[in-house]
Amino acid sequence: MIKSRIAGVGHYVPENVYTNDDLAKLMDTSDEWIKERTGIKERRFATKHKETTTTLGYEASKVALERAGITAEDVDFIIFATLSPDYYFPGCGVLLQRALGITKSEIGALDVRTQCTGFIYALSVADQFIKSGMYKNILVVGAEMHSSGLEFATRGRGVSVIFGDGAGAVVLQPSEGDNGIENSELHSDGTNAEVLSLSSPGSHGGFHSDDKDQFGFPPEDELGEIFITDKMVKDGHLYPHMDGKVVFKKAVVKFPEVIVSSLAKIGKTPADLSLLIPHQANLRISQFVQKILKLDDSQVFNNIQKYGNTTAASIPIALSEAWEQGKVKPNDLICLAAFGSGFTWGSVVLTW
Ligand code: ACO
Secondary structure (H helix, E strand, O other): OOOOEEEEEEEEEEOEEEEEHHHHHOOOOHHHHHHHHOOOOOEOOOOOOOOOOOHHHHHHHHHHHHOOOOOOOHHOOOEOOOOOOOOOOOEEEEEHHOOOOOOOOOOEEEEEEHHHHHHHHHHHHHHHHHHHOOOOOEEEEEEEEEHHHOOHHHHHHHOOEOOEEEEEEEEEEEOOOEEEEEEEEEEEEHHHHEEEEEEOOOOOOOOOOOOOOOOOOOOHHHHHOOOOOOOHHHOOOOOOEEEEEHHHHHHHHHHHHHHHHHHHOOOHHHHHEEEEEEEEOHHHHHHHHHHHHOOOHEEEEEHHHHHHHHHHHHHHHHHHHHHOOOOOOOOEEEEEEEEEOEEEEEEEEOOO
């Protein structure tokens, strides 16, 4: 069967660096608190009205296309993963298509909404299209502009200190040899969907309650608003909500599980890995996973210290940086793995 391979990878991060001390000027937090719990030292924030999620994705895509030796006109499908799109609709896929000037060929553009696992889902979908012979050059992008939707005040500090802006992209093509994507695994469990979520505005209106039915609805007297109201803004319901401890506990179980099981499918174990590139959720989660899998420092790539958690962008940014640093070489066995909101989790194992 045809395998697909990453023919080019690129990333882009905004110029503006915000250190933990910079955030401490906006809210009651400290460099020590953030570094100790997350490993993050600084992050990048995009320039308002000059950059958007799509422009970040566009910059990363240009690098990936150039490294793959193709032009935008050669792209025959776009998959764009983000949780912080330019618009509620239409999605960033078509905006990127327009920005790249791909207008004549009217190619398809698909948006993926699986948050931190977005790039893994996107890559896995692209892999199926290449394997089936349907497409030859798929542009897969993960991009986020979190800074447009975080609460930079003490009330939002549990979330806002974690996230950063950036984008990464790859070009996926049919492999000419045996190397390429070996397998992918995708999982989800909606039981705790609201634990890491942004519920408003939305069609639901009942999220802020512990007493829920199978659709997440609370008793009638606890129902909230579905359209934007002053109260919704005042109560902070337009900002992301996270129960960090619940996320942490699930992540440290599901990350190792999905890495071990996808490696086992090709008769490998974590010891065989040249490099694990985990979603940069939190340095403590990556270190926990590294310890459980008994990997040494050279087998795990982390750059969350510089960029914070860039959600769907974190894996392609890390892959691009690792490649630039010569840490991803021909024939290396690489595992990309993610866990995040939904909950969703997954992995892609590939031979470079
Ligand atoms: N600065 C200072 N104090 C803070 C901050 C902050 N930025 N944020 C919260 N606090 C305070 C809280 O108000 C609380 O104070 P209190 O005890 O007076 O009530 C105290 O610190 C402890 O808060 P917790 O939320 O219990 O802090 P915890 O030790 O759990 O650490 C953290 C929070 C870092 C989010 C942790 O739960 C964690 O690592 N969770 C994993 C989730 C994660 O990393 N998510 C990333 C995004 S999801 C993903 O990508 C998979």
